Amino acid sequence: MQKLLAAVAAALLPLAAYAQPPLPEPPAHSAPPASRPLKLTSWNLEFLATRNGVGCQPRVDADYEAMRRIVDSLDADVIAFQEAESVEAAQRVFDPARYVVIMEARAGSPSGTCGGEHKTQTVIRQAVGFAIKKDIPFDRHADVTSLMLGNEQLRSGIDITLRPTGARPVRLLGVHLKSGCFADATAKACPTLFQQLPALEAWIDAAATGPDRFAVLGDWNRRLGLGGDAIWTEIDDAEPANSDLRLADAGIGPGCDPRYTSFIDHIVLDRRAGQDMLAFSETRYAAGEKHYSDHCPVSVTLAR
Template identity: 80%
Template sequence: MNRIATALALTLTLAACTEPHTGPRPVTPAASPLKVASWNLEFLAEKDGVGCQPRTEADYRAMRRIADDLDADVIAFQEAENPAAAARVFDPSRYNIVMETREGSPSGTCGGENKTQTVFRQAVGFAIKKNIPFDRHAGVTSLMLGNAQLRSGIDITLRPSGRAPLRLLGIHLKSGCFSGSEAKACPTLQQQVPALEAWIDAAAADPDRFIVLGDWNRRLGLAGDSVWAEIDDGEPANADLRLADEGISPKCDPRYDSFIDHIVFDKRAGADMLAFSETLYPPDTKHYSDHCPVSVTLGG
C-alpha cells in the first residue's frame, strides 16, 4: 500500500473511533430514598414472659414482621433490654444493632397488671441495614444528668453510598412531662433540654446534616410548646429545625391526639424530607407496643 493510501486508511479509522455519540447518553441513577424510623418497643426483653410487658414467641414473630414490612434503612429504637432482645425484632441478617453502653440500675417491680414482674434495663439503640456504612460517636451522656436511670443519647453518622453523610442522634427523654411545666417529672426533663440543645448547636455548626429522633416524651407539636421553642431557635443557622409530624395527629392510640415520638431535622436535612408516616398495627390485633413506629423518607 502506498503512502497516500496508508494515510487515507488511517484517517478513516480515526474518524470512526472518534465519531460523536448521537444517541441518548446513559443516565446515572439517582440514589433511592432513605427511610429513617423510630420505634419505642415497650420493655422489649431477651426472654419470653419477663419484664413489664411479658411477651410470647408469637408476639416476637409478629413484631419481626412489622419491622420487616417497615423496611427502614435505619431504626432508632427505645426500651430494649440488650442487643439480643433487639435482634428478636430486627433481623440480624439484615441489620447491625448498636446500643448505648449505659448499664443502668433497674430495681423493683412493674406496675399495673404486671406488678409481680421485675423491672429491667431500658436502653436506646439503632438497627442499621448492613449495606450502610456508619461511624459511631461517643454516647451523649450529658442527657443522663448523672443519673444511671436516665438514658444517654446514641450518636452515629450514616455514610450511605451515593449520598452525603447523615448524622443521627437517638434519644429517650424523661417520661411524665408531656406538656407544660407543672408535672413532677418536668424539672428533670427541663434539665435535659439544655444538654440536648448543646448537642444540636454543635452539630448545626458541623458540615453534616443531622436528625434527632426517638421518644421525646414531649408533645413538641403543641402550639407554643416551651421545649420546642428552646431548641428551635435558629442559632446557629442550621438549628432552624423541622418537626416531621408538624400538623399531623397520631392514629396509633385513640387516647392520644399528639405525638411524643418525633423525628426532628436540622435545616439542611429538613429540605430533603419527602414524606412522614405512622405504621399502625393490623386491625383487630393486639398492640405489640404502646407506641407505633414513625418514619420519614429522605431524598437528596
C-alpha cells in the first residue's frame, strides 16, 4: 500500500464518463426460483431524483417509466444501485411491489451546481443502495463507513447477506468509490481512491474468512480490467485463500459507448462465488434510444 501511495502524483488524467443499455421486453414469465440461477446486477442511475426536473440529470415521468421497464427486463434478484437521492427516488425505478429498497444511512452534504449542460441545476444527494426481490430473505449489516475516510462527500458501502430459498447465501457489498482515478496513479483524485483501498481490502479479507461466498459490486470508478492495474493487484492477493478474486468482466469490453473500451462498473467475486459464475452480461440501450443514465446495467448469474 505504501508503494501505491508513493506513486500518486499531482498530474491530472483526462476524466472519463461512461456508457449506456438494448431495452428488451420484460420476460413473459420467470422460472421457479429454485430452478434458475441467481442474478446479481449493478447500475449507476446518474443523479436519480425524488422529483421531476431536479438534479444534474433532470428527468420527466416518461424517463422514470422507461428506466423501470429496463429494470423489469433485467429480472434480477438483487440490483446494487448508485446515485439515488432517496428511497422514494429509487422506488420510481424499482417497483415497490417487486423490490425492497434499502440505502446507506449517510446523509451526505451535497452542494454547488452541476456541470456540463445543466449548470443551472443544483447537485443532489448521491447514495448507494440495493433493490432486493421481495421473496428473498436477507440480513442487513452495518454500513461500511470506513470507505468515507471521515468525509461526508464520500460514499459508504452497503453490506447485506442474501439468503434465497433453495440457494446458498451470498454476501454482497455495494460500493461507489471516488471518481477521477480511472487508471494509473497520477490523477488528482488518485490519493483519495488509494486511501479507500485499506478499508475495502479489510472488508474483503474479513468476508473471505467467513462462511459465505461474496461479491463486491458497483461503480468502482476504476478500469480494473486493464493489465497490471495497481488496485486490482492489491486486492486480488489470495490472502486469505477466498480472496483469490474473479473479475466478472475480465476479457470483455463494454459495448454501450464506442469511446470506452474498459468497464468502470464491476462485479468482483470471491473464489467461491467465482466458481459458481455462469455468465456476465451488459444491458444496452437500443440503437437511437435515449440514454436514461450515463451507465449501463451489468449483471452476473451464479449457480444457486
